[in-house]
Amino acid sequence: MQDINGETDMNDYDIVLRARMEGRLTAKDYIDGLITDFMELHGDRLYGDDRAVIGGIGFLEDMPVTVIGIEKGKDTAGRIEHNFGSANPEGYRKALRLMKQAEKFKRPVLCLVDTAGAFCGIEAEEHGQGRAIADNLYEMSALRTPVLSILIGEGGSGGALALSHADRIWMMKDAYFSVVSPESCANILWKDTGKAPMAAEALMLTAEKLHAAGLIDRVIEDNDMKKLSDDIYRQFKGLTTIDPDVLIEDRYQKFRKAGY
Template sequence: MTEIAKIIRQARDQARLTSLDYARLLLDDFMELHGDRQFRDDGAVIGGLGLLGGMPVTVVGIQKGKSLQDNLKRNFGQPHPEGYRKALRLMQQAEKFCRPILTLINTAGAYPGIGAEERGQGEAIARNLMEMSDLKVPIIALIIGEGGSGGALALAVADRVWMLENAIYAVLSPEGFASILWKDASRAMEAAKLMKITSYELLEMGVIDKVISEKGSQTEVVEGLKEELIASFAELQSRSREQLVAERYERFRKY
């Protein structure tokens, strides 16, 4: 198995920690909140409040399941429009109460079904991109597994974009890329090499800001991540609201 194939396999591993796992491990007194106040609660997106080193933080994440039944409940981590609207509702609430935001991303992409399109999937993603760009609180986005397409970007307009070492982040899946370019999904690993989807490749290109090492025990990885988050949020909170928004704008304009 090639190195890129190993990374993709690890990024998609059902045994990886989920967004809900990270929320509960990183935050004290985590309380999950539900619903978009328009249609329903989307199990593919989780969100809530908790304390990160004593600091109130809002967490929003895309949730995959750990079993077939759980994945059916979570729609295999593919959000509907109401999931993105729930995420935006919680992020706007965070801005209202001056809470930093942590987003956790693990999705192959937004759900492309007929119902999702009828309820405005494209509009929901576009609105998140627009609104997140102007939120006046610190935002850190962390890709914990797969970061696929606009479904991932809808939670990644942040001041800092980080990736776990064995995560991937791309405009679409390698299988989708190969199918479009060569009409042959079996060439996915060849496509993955061309796409440069691994954490260190994206760090070198400046697409992300930090790679979080996954060496050591699960507890060590989480504790190290927690320390980095506390330090980075403290740094970002030292900026004025106007400076935060201006620097976020410039970060994405440079592409």
């Protein structure tokens, strides 16, 4: 397992670039590191099986959990197989199916988010990319089982949000979560992608800034899997004792106060 280097003078755009770097841990690595007996489950039961989203069941220590991750792939073949971690509507619908299944069997849900954004394509649009994301936000807001989302790399806009309507949102210290990519932002506002670093600085997209603003709950300093596993386990232990009605109300209030 690689270690996050102790670089201290990274600016916000460096963090964005770092979050995209090849060789980073992907969702699969986290699943391997955290979950024993992981069994992958496929398909959205509506149209297809989107390989950008992997999901399944397994044990976190002794606790059965549902895990859903956006997978970017490791090498070229893997990246192509997983569509570079950009999900189609089928991916979001598979995720929602697995979350509903988790709700039925009272399993907590762990989401591992790493995407530049939802896929932009003709089929993605015509299969209802907007509706798929909206449905996840809508249904996750009332899911009667705990959800923890961890941003492990890129948190690209609505495509990342669709797996982040959670009770707790954690972020790796060198991940980002943004309404728009700094390049697009710079291009739209200043017609100059060269100003991406300035956009990155202004967008409030780093784990530390988002934590300070109260939009996320925890910054994970390093990827020590044992420690992360313990933290997730403890979090789930706590959340599963909460009455589902209270859990949903707390989740509602968590997003309700955004900006207010």
